[in-house]
Amino acid sequence: MSVDSRMHTSGSLPRPPATQNVSFGETAHSGTDPDLLSELLSTPPSPIKVTAEGDMPVSFRCSFVSAGEVAVADCAYEGTLLIKRKAPSVGMIVFLPVEGNVCFDGRREEIYSAPARGTILEAGRSMGARILGRRRHFGLFVDQAKITSHLTHMFERTISGDLDFHPHIDLTAGPGLVLQQIVSNLHSGLSDNGPLQRSPLAVGSLCDAAVYLLLESCRHRYSDELALPAPTPAPRHVKWAIDFMQEHIAEPISLNDIAAAAKVSVRTLQQGFRQFRNTTPMAYLQEIRILAAHRDLLDAGMRLTVADIAMRWGFTHFGRFAAEYKRRFGQLPSQTLKR
Known part of the structure; x- marks a missing residue:
């Protein structure tokens, strides 16, 4: 669930560019074997083990599309599944539910994900999850370095460390609804050699829009500072x-x-x-x-x-x-x- 992050230096500070040469990748699988799902969800830095709970049958259908430094997903599940990470993720994951519930193991308390409420998980924030019955969600995966790169550009100074995002975002209106539409459009536009693969500048702009929307609209460590008037230009x-x-x-x-x-x-x-x-x-x-x-x-x-x-x-x-x-x-x- 990780994608490469790249930073580009232009002028006085690294600026996230509208990428002209984007590498695209796509992985899609469906089945009933939890071991196959484990392989599909795992990345080399963060292996994942999926097990089925109880005697009820399970199934899944997952489609992941990567576009340079960002990846999006459309995933659906049936049954009760336990998901455990063997190592922390290396990036931020945003789950945008369409149907069903998931319970994530948070650092301090459990984090519940249900329709109308998105879930923002920074790197290492959750080491496991439990899918309860029928579930479908879109996912947005961004390396932490890309998030801090954008924030560094906004502040014109170096930003590092966790941003401490509030884990929930309202998907019924405003920025949350727009974010879900952006991620859904990215997935449909990039899947199966979709039209967005022939417009890398549009892909870059949509990916940047999603990241800036998170930074400007969701509560995190730097939200109060972002709300202040822009500083005086440097001499x-x-x-x-x-x-x-x-x-x-x-x-x-x-x-x-x-x-x-x-x-x-x-x-x-x-x-x-x-x-x-x-x-x-x-x-x-x-x-x-x-x-x-x-x-x-x-x-x-x-x-x-x-x-x-x-x-x-x-x-x-x-x-x-x-x-x-x-x-x-x-x-x-x-x-x-x-x-």
């Missing part, structure tokens, strides 16, 4: 500093070099970044470098090693690079490279 010297960092991102530049390029003192530069970027100049430089390394790891396949990519972007201490990368993206660089 010229901060923009000059950022431009200089982007131009020399892989070079061993110092704080003095950046201040000189921005035509201000080091102290003024630090104050500007604290006030308008909520960080320091060197932390900002570190962030755009690790984002560039992340992009290369996603694209490198087996052509380059982790060490090659780390060195390319100025990370000479591989242990510290791996630790910072895992803190930022939730996995080791080697794990990203193997995807």
